[in-house]
Amino acid sequence: GAVVSQHPSRVICKSGTSVKIECRSLDFQATTMFWYRQFPKQSLMLMATSNEGSKATYEQGVEKDKFLINHASLTLSTLTVTSAHPEDSSFYICSAREDRPSSYNSPLHFGNGTRLTVT
Amino acid sequence: GESVGLHLPTLSVQEGDNSIINCAYSNSASDYFIWYKQESGKGPQFIIDIRSNMDKRQGQRVTVLLNKTVKHLSLQIAATQPGDSAVYFCAENPTGGFKTIFGAGTRLFVKA
Numbered sequence: 537g538a539v540v541s542q543h544p545s546r547v548i549c550k551s552g553t554s555v556k557i558e559c560r561s562l563d564f565q566a567t568t569m570f571w572y573r574q575f576p577k578q579s580l581m582l583m584a585t586s587n588e589g590s591k592a593t594y595e596q597g598v599e600k601d602k603f604l605i606n607h608a609s610l611t612l613s614t615l616t617v618t619s620a621h622p623e624d625s626s627f628y629i630c631s632a633r634e635d636r637p638s639s640y641n642s643p644l645h646f647g648n649g650t651r652l653t654v655t
Numbered sequence: 656g657e658s659v660g661l662h663l664p665t666l667s668v669q670e671g672d673n674s675i676i677n678c679a680y681s682n683s684a685s686d687y688f689i690w691y692k693q694e695s696g697k698g699p700q701f702i703i704d705i706r707s708n709m710d711k712r713q714g715q716r717v718t719v720l721l722n723k724t725v726k727h728l729s730l731q732i733a734a735t736q737p738g739d740s741a742v743y744f745c746a747e748n749p750t751g752g753f754k755t756i757f758g759a760g761t762r763l764f765v766k767a
Contacts, residue, residue: 542698568753578759578760579758580699580744582754582756582757585754629698629699631755641686641687641748643691644689644699644755646698646700647698648697648698649697651696
């Protein structure tokens with residue numbers, strides 16, 4: 537159980553275009569989802585917290601207009617990288633935690649990531 | 656600032672030996688700690704967790720130890736296997752928060 541599906545797994549786009557990444561919780565509901573970014577041989581950096589039915593909360597230094605997040609339902613969050621540039625090339629990973637009491641003391645379930653390459 | 660760090664960036668062990676991966680955390684307010692395993696090109700996979708009211712928790716072949724006095728976390732893997740080769744991250748949840756903060760990661764190499 538507790539599967540998070542992320543799509544696409546890889547995407548190559550040209551500079552200036554936008555790319556949408558989907559994150560779905562397949563067998564549980566998630567009011568809150570989290571988007572991370574990971575550069576090669578580095579750790580996961582939290583970009584934003586996606587909240588169903590409300591605005592996302594962005595971490596310091598993350599441009600909200602560049603990384604648009606929409607959490608339209610209890611099982612789907614999307615991250616759109618707008619006007620992509622080569623420096624946006626990275627591994628983007630979403631995660632979710634099951635909705636239940638005191639769920640913050642429970643592990644995150646991660647998708648398998650999206651490798652974005654901007655040419 | 657808040658951070659979770661690791662003493663060793665890489666660890667190489669012989670197949671069948673035990674592995675110990677260490678982690679130091681700085682946020683004394685954290686009350687939940689997790690170890691994740693990440694294989695190349697994949698998302699992190701949950702291994703084991705521990706709450707701050709415990710100092711040891713065991714799973715299948717893995718044990719997590721928590722020393723709140725010195726803010727230290729460790730992951731012990733018994734009888735390490737080639738399939739254990741991956742990057743291991745410790746992570747923490749500050750008290751009452753939904754965020755999970757990741758450490759720098761340790762790459763484990765298992766020699767056959």
